[in-house]
Amino acid sequence: xxxxxxxxxxxxxxxxxxxxxxxxxxxxxxxxxxxxxxxxxxxxxxxxxxxxxxxxxxxxxxxxxxxxxxxxxxxxxxxxxxxxxxxxxxxxxxxxxxxxxxxxxxxxxxxxxxxxxxxxxxxxxxxxxxxxxxxxxxxxxxxxxxxxxxxxxxxxxxxxxxxxxxxxxxxxxxxxxxxxxxxxxxxxxxxxxxxxxxxxxxxxxxxxxxxxxxxxxxxxxxxxxxxxxxxxxxxxxxxxxxxxxxxxxxxxxxxxxxxxxxxxxxxxxxxxxxxxxxxxxxxxxxxxxxxxxxxxxxxxxxxxxxxxxxxxxxxxxxxxxxxxxxxxxxxxxxxxxxxxxxxxxxxxxxxxxxxxxxxxxxxxxxxxxxxxxxxxxxx
Amino acid sequence: xxxxxxxxxxxxxxxxxxxxxxxxxxxxxxxxxxxxxxxxxxxxxxxxxxxxxxxxxxxxxxxxxxxxxxxxxxxxxxxxxxxxxxxxxxxxxxxxxxxxxxxxxxxxxxxxxxxxxxxxxxxxxxxxxxxxxxxxxxxxxxxxxxxxxxxxxxxxxxxxxxxxxxxxxxxx
Numbered sequence: 001x002x003x004x005x006x007x008x009x010x011x012x013x014x015x016x017x018x019x020x021x022x023x024x025x026x027x028x029x030x031x032x033x034x035x036x037x038x039x040x041x042x043x044x045x046x047x048x049x050x051x052x053x054x055x056x057x058x059x060x061x062x063x064x065x066x067x068x069x070x071x072x073x074x075x076x077x078x079x080x081x082x083x084x085x086x087x088x089x090x091x092x093x094x095x096x097x098x099x100x101x102x103x104x105x106x107x108x109x110x111x112x113x114x115x116x117x118x119x120x121x122x123x124x125x126x127x128x129x130x131x132x133x134x135x136x137x138x139x140x141x142x143x144x145x146x147x148x149x150x151x152x153x154x155x156x157x158x159x160x161x162x163x164x165x166x167x168x169x170x171x172x173x174x175x176x177x178x179x180x181x182x183x184x185x186x187x188x189x190x191x192x193x194x195x196x197x198x199x200x201x202x203x204x205x206x207x208x209x210x211x212x213x214x215x216x217x218x219x220x221x222x223x224x225x226x227x228x229x230x231x232x233x234x235x236x237x238x239x240x241x242x243x244x245x246x247x248x249x250x251x252x253x254x255x256x257x258x259x260x261x262x263x264x265x266x267x268x269x270x271x272x273x274x275x276x277x278x279x280x281x282x283x284x285x286x287x288x289x290x291x292x293x294x295x296x297x298x299x300x301x302x303x304x305x306x307x308x309x310x311x312x313x314x315x316x317x318x319x320x321x322x323x324x325x326x327x328x329x330x331x332x333x334x335x336x337x338x339x340x341x342x343x344x345x346x347x348x349x350x351x352x353x354x355x356x357x358x359x360x361x362x363x364x365x366x367x368x369x370x371x372x373x374x375x376x377x378x379x
Numbered sequence: 380x381x382x383x384x385x386x387x388x389x390x391x392x393x394x395x396x397x398x399x400x401x402x403x404x405x406x407x408x409x410x411x412x413x414x415x416x417x418x419x420x421x422x423x424x425x426x427x428x429x430x431x432x433x434x435x436x437x438x439x440x441x442x443x444x445x446x447x448x449x450x451x452x453x454x455x456x457x458x459x460x461x462x463x464x465x466x467x468x469x470x471x472x473x474x475x476x477x478x479x480x481x482x483x484x485x486x487x488x489x490x491x492x493x494x495x496x497x498x499x500x501x502x503x504x505x506x507x508x509x510x511x512x513x514x515x516x517x518x519x520x521x522x523x524x525x526x527x528x529x530x531x532x533x534x535x536x537x538x539x540x541x542x543x544x545x546x547x548x549x550x551x
C-alpha cells in the first residue's frame with residue numbers, strides 16, 4: 001500500500017463528500033419547490049434564477065445565527081451529537097458504486113467507487129445503526145423533556161425498522177448471491193430486483209422512510225407533540241448539521257435503494273444493448289444512478305406531501321407486527337424460489353414476485369380488517 | 380377481506396397530490412404583480428384638491444375629533460387672497476396622521492364637511508422608525524391637477540369667500 005493509494009482514497013472521499021453536501025443543499029431546494037408545486041405554490045424563486053441561490057442564502061443565514069447552548073446541557077455531548085449524526089450519513093455512501101469500469105486519470109487507474117468491500121451491505125447496515133446515536137445523544141444532552149422524548153422515539157423507531165430494512169436487504173443479497181455492491185448491481189443486468197421482489201422493494205422503501213425519520217414516520221420531530229423533537233434546543237450551525245444529516249441520509253438511502261433494487265448504475269431496461277448501455281459508454285453510470293436517486297427522492301417528497309403522520313403506537317405496531325413478519329416471509333419466499341429455480345426449473349424464479357405480491361396483498365387485507373374491526377368497536 | 384381497495388385508496392391520495400402539482404400555482408408574485416384592491420378598500424389617506432388646484436381641506440379638525448384612535452393632528456391658519464390655500468377663511472397649516480395609530484376605520488372621511496380627506500388604495504405603508512410613521516401634509520396631499528398653480532395661489536379678491544363652494548350629494 002503506497003502513499004499515492006491513500007492519497008487517491010482521500011481525494012475520492014473528499015470529492016464524494018463535496019458531492020453529497022452539494023446534493024444536500026440542493027435537495028432542500030428541490031424538496032421546497034416540489035412541495036410548493038404540490039400545494040399550488042411556487043416555492044423559493046427569489047434568490048437567483050429559479051431560486052438556485054436559495055441554499056447559499058440559507059447557509060449564510062444559519063452560519064451567522066446565534067448558537068445557544070442550554071445552561072444545564074451536557075456541553076461536550078451537545079457539541080458532539082450533530083457531528084455524530086452527520087458523519088455516518090456521509091460515510092455510508094462509501095460502498096455505493098457509481099460506475100463499473102475503472103478509468104485512467106494522470107496515469108492511474110481509478111475506480112468509480114471508494115471502497116469495494118465484499119460485505120458492502122453489512123457495512124451499510126452497521127453504519128446506519130450508528131446514526132441513531134447522534135440523535136439519541138442530541139435529545140439527551142439538551143436536558144429538555146421534548147428533546148429527550150424525540151430522541152427516545154427515534155431510537156425505538158430506528159431500531160425497529162432497521163430489522164425490516166436488514167431483511168429487505170437479504171432478499172437482494174440472496175438474489176445476487178453476493179454481499180458485494182458491484183455484484184448486486186451486475187446481477188441486475190437483465191432484470192432489476194424490483195421486478196423479482198416488488199413487495200420487498202416496497203417494504204424497503206417504507207422502512208427507509210422510517211429510518212431517515214421522514215414523513216409519515218417523522219415521529220422524532222413531530223412538531224405538534226414534541227415542538228421539534230431532538231433538535232428543539234439546537235440553533236445555528238449545529239442545527240444545520242442535524243438538518244444536513246437528515247437530508248444526506250435521504251440521498252444516501254436513495255442511492256442504496258437504487259443500487260439494491262433499481263439496477264444501480266446500470267442503464268434502464270429499454271436502453272440495454274444500445275449505445276447508451278453501460279457496457280458501451282461507461283461514463284453514463286453516474287448519470288443513471290443520479291436519475292434514479294432523483295426519482296426516489298421525489299417519491300419521498302411526494303409521500304411527505306400526501307400522507308399524514310401516523311400515531312406512535314401504530315408506528316411501532318406497523319413495524320413489529322406487520323413489516324417484520326412480512327419481510328421474514330419474503331426472505332423465505334426468495335430463498336425458496338432460488339432453490340427451486342436452481343434444482344428444478346429456472347421458471348420457478350417467477351414464483352418469487354407472484355408469491356411476494358400475494359403475501360403483500362394478504363397482509364394489506366389483514367391490516368384493513370383489523371383496523372375496521374377496531375373502528376367498529378369504537379362506535 | 381378487502382385487499383385491493385385499501386391500496387387504491389392510498390394510491391388515490393398520491394394521485395390527488397400529483398394532480399395538484401400539474402395545476403397552475405395560485406401565488407401572486409407580489410412586487411411585480413399586484414392585485415387591484417376592492418372599490419371600497421380603505422388604504423392610506425389622500426387630501427383632495429379642487430379642479431383649480433385649491434385644497435379642499437379647510438382645517439376644521441372635525442376629522443381629528445372623529446378619529447377614535449386620535450391619530451390625526453390639525454392646526455389651521457387664516458387664508459388671504461395673496462396666499463390662498465383653500466376657499467373660505469381658513470386652511471390646514473399642519474396636517475399630520477400617525478399611521479401607527481390609524482385603524483383605517485374611515486370615520487375621518489365621514490366627518491369631513493368638504494370631502495377633503497379620502498382613504499385611498501395605497502396599502503404599501505412601511506417605515507423603519509416611529510417618527511417616519513407620522514405622515515405630514517405634503518405626503519398626504521395629492522399633487523395639483525395639470526394646468527393649475529400649486530398652493531398658495533394668488534387670487535383675485537372676493538371670489539373664494541365660501542369654505543364649501545358647491546356641496547354635492549355625499550357619495551358612498
